[in-house]
Amino acid sequence: EPEVTQTPSHQVTQMGQEVILRCVPISNHLYFYWYRQILGQKVEFLVSFYNNEISEKSEIFDDQFSVERPDGSNFTLKIRSTKLEDSAMYFCAGGLAEETQYFGPGTRLLVL
Amino acid sequence: GENVEQHPSTLSVQEGDSAVIKCTYSDSASNYFPWYKQELGKGPQLIIDIRSNVGEKKDQRIAVTLNKTAKHFSLHITETQPEDSAVYFCAAIRGNLIFGKGTKLSVKP
Numbered sequence: 001e002p003e004v005t006q007t008p009s010h011q012v013t014q015m016g017q018e019v020i021l022r023c024v025p026i027s028n029h030l031y032f033y034w035y036r037q038i039l040g041q042k043v044e045f046l047v048s049f050y051n052n053e054i055s056e057k058s059e060i061f062d063d064q065f066s067v068e069r070p071d072g073s074n075f076t077l078k079i080r081s082t083k084l085e086d087s088a089m090y091f092c093a094g095g096l097a098e099e100t101q102y103f104g105p106g107t108r109l110l111v112l
Numbered sequence: 113g114e115n116v117e118q119h120p121s122t123l124s125v126q127e128g129d130s131a132v133i134k135c136t137y138s139d140s141a142s143n144y145f146p147w148y149k150q151e152l153g154k155g156p157q158l159i160i161d162i163r164s165n166v167g168e169k170k171d172q173r174i175a176v177t178l179n180k181t182a183k184h185f186s187l188h189i190t191e192t193q194p195e196d197s198a199v200y201f202c203a204a205i206r207g208n209l210i211f212g213k214g215t216k217l218s219v220k221p
Contacts (some may be wrong), residue, residue, distance in 0.1 A: 035209075041213070043211045045209060056207055099205055100146070103148070103158075105154055105155045106154070
């Protein structure tokens with residue numbers, strides 16, 4: 001059964017550094033998402049992506065964040081200048097339609 | 113915007129007992145309600161979902177009920193097993209998924 005994969009599984013970075021989190025969604029999915037989960041808290045929506053453009057973003061997704069699907073398979077989340085409060089699990093998700101979303105295993109980001 | 117409340121935050125049951133987790137939502141236009149199971153260190157796994165034109169859906173030991181009038185929906189797990197121990201999240205969709213805060217279910221052997 002196909003799965004969403006994410007790399008790296010863990011990332012440690014210094015405050016102010018750029019990070020790129022990578023996701024390989026299931027190949028026939030059309031809708032893509034990034035969510036984050038701060039330790040012990042609920043999963044929060046960041047951004048949705050469809051037809052090669054952002055369809056919706058939350059207030060968390062400010063100018064420091066960007067997403068890209070450069071080659072039709074990878075889906076990336078870039079944080080330009082990380083802050084301490086960006087430390088969280090970041091989940092990629094995808095689906096054939098807007099509703100049913102399948103999540104990847106996540107990348108644990110720690111900003112020091 | 114949509115707001116999803118989930119109760120209880122923790123739930124401990126004996127193996128074989130039933131577990132019920134309840135959620136309420138605020139936006140009457142929400143029309144899709146999935147439930148996710150998250151095991152330690154893993155991503156949320158979709159376990160069951162229900163659409164607003166259906167009142168109940170069952171899949172083996174798991175069932176979900178939806179009351180549109182009251183704007184609440186519930187997850188029912190029967191004959192619980194230790195491997196059911198995890199954090200369960202409800203969600204509602206109105207554009208994008210809005211999650212509840214989660215319920216940590218512990219099933220004691």
